[in-house]
Amino acid sequence: MLGISIYPTKSDLTSTIEYIQLAHKYGFKRIFASLLDVNDSNKDDILSLFKKVFSKAHSLDMYITIDANPRVFDTLGVSYQNLNLFKDIGADAIRLDANFDGLTESLISYGDSGLDVELNISSDAGNIENILSYAPNKQKILGCHNFYPQPYTGLDTDFFMKCTQKYKDLGLHTAAFVSSQVAKLGPHPFNNGLPTLEMHRNLPIEVQAKHLFATGLIDDVIIGNEFASEEELKKLSRVNEQLLVLNIELDPSTTKIEREIILEHLHFNRGDVNSYSIRSTYVKLQYKETGIPKNNTSEKLHPGDVVIGNDSFGQYKGEVNIVKKDIPNVDQHKNVVGKITPKELFLLDYIKPWTKFRFETN
Structure with a gap:
């Protein structure tokens, strides 16, 4: 499955909606969105904006993940016992950039919000084994790699393979990021591409995706930065996910x-x-x-x-x-x-x- 990332606070609503519609035209079915810009003064406006954007994405039957961290939870007054706020604005999954104690993730997977729990798989610290020891609802557990704005900080291929293999061996759904060569927006002020793998940073976007699918370890490929060009979306849509071409x-x-x-x-x-x-x-x-x-x-x-x-x-x-x-x-x-x-x-x-x-x- 293919996906795009959106950063509605960095661009106007019309441009974001048009980008979602264009991506949908080429068969993209996932949205990755970041709430890292939220603060006490803008939270009401941001939540309203995200609700409008997600409503449009859902009308196109697209799956939406929100990236959040403990600061975002504190700012929004959200606890891990009650994630309904994220569900109310239209999220299908919450990505936990930082892992917790294992029991927390397990409880979220059975929460009333019905949200999927997407875990950060760009590490090899035994977190997934710990989470699974608390008997979560595995149908609600997903894995998604990080992206890396700073050159020479993306993952090495061998390490990427090792981390991802754990999730595939456990039968869990996985995702990773590729980088547009023309997009400029990301969640942070500094953005020199947003790939998961360092070797992908300057490669054509379709070659990045071919590589991820060829590993046999990645289910979903998401463009990390916004806005990819229509030509990039078109090329990515033509990549065969099951067969190396x-x-x-x-x-x-x-x-x-x-x-x-x-x-x-x-x-x-x-x-x-x-x-x-x-x-x-x-x-x-x-x-x-x-x-x-x-x-x-x-x-x-x-x-x-x-x-x-x-x-x-x-x-x-x-x-x-x-x-x-x-x-x-x-x-x-x-x-x-x-x-x-x-x-x-x-x-x-x-x-x-x-x-x-x-x-x-x-």
């Missing part, structure tokens, strides 16, 4: 039949994997009687090259490989038909034994 830059010399083999078939990696290439072999069975002449047979193959076995390759004719290491093109048996877009090369690490994938062009 790699962007390929086809060589101008690629033939019609080579294009067909690459672009019109579902591919999958063999189960007996190696470190030199990803092998899609099943597709060759459909081209046993089809000629694939030698074409663009470079002597050396490089990481990201996509190749097809040509007529000289006997039983391997029509086999598709994605090269992972520099290797020779032995006897020029393989035609180079294109290259994986450089910014997506790292996604090859997520193609495991039997992983299904497709290719696409811009």
Whole structure:
């Protein structure tokens, strides 16, 4: 599922509503909203504003999470025993940026408000195990990573995987943030992008999302900053959440039949994997009687090259490989038909034994 973040106190109501409608047009179904700007002098106005915004989002059947912390609770006079104020303005979930004692989260999950409880999963301190030891309503427990406005503070990939794996192993729903390259607004004055993973900060938004879904650990991808462009929303809406689709830059010399083999078939990696290439072999069975002449047979193959076995390759004719290491093109048996877009090369690490994938062009 895809989502957007909104910061109604940082922009006008009309712009926020228009952004929600635009996101809905492209299939976005989640709203993440921050109440961190609330204080004693503006709380009535902010609650009224959020109620208007959430009413519009609910009319579009969108799911709404409010991000809050203990200061927000104190300012609004809200206790963890009574969260009806958040429900009354239209929230479906409350995200607890700071964990409590475990029992508190458990009690909230059975509260009269009916709110889901979204936990911060960007840590590895045993909090989820503690919460589950108090027998919460697991149907009401979700996990959502942080975002990081400051460059070089986002999560490392290995740590992200470790933290998220715990939640997936427990069968809990997960979410993480990607960052628009044009949006300027966030919950804090300083905002240099709002991704969860540091490596995503300057990547195209659709590549960030492909990565998160390719891990197999993230259910929902939310744009952390506001306002993403319509082009970014459109690109994100086209990302396949279940299947890795790699962007390929086809060589101008690629033939019609080579294009067909690459672009019109579902591919999958063999189960007996190696470190030199990803092998899609099943597709060759459909081209046993089809000629694939030698074409663009470079002597050396490089990481990201996509190749097809040509007529000289006997039983391997029509086999598709994605090269992972520099290797020779032995006897020029393989035609180079294109290259994986450089910014997506790292996604090859997520193609495991039997992983299904497709290719696409811009």
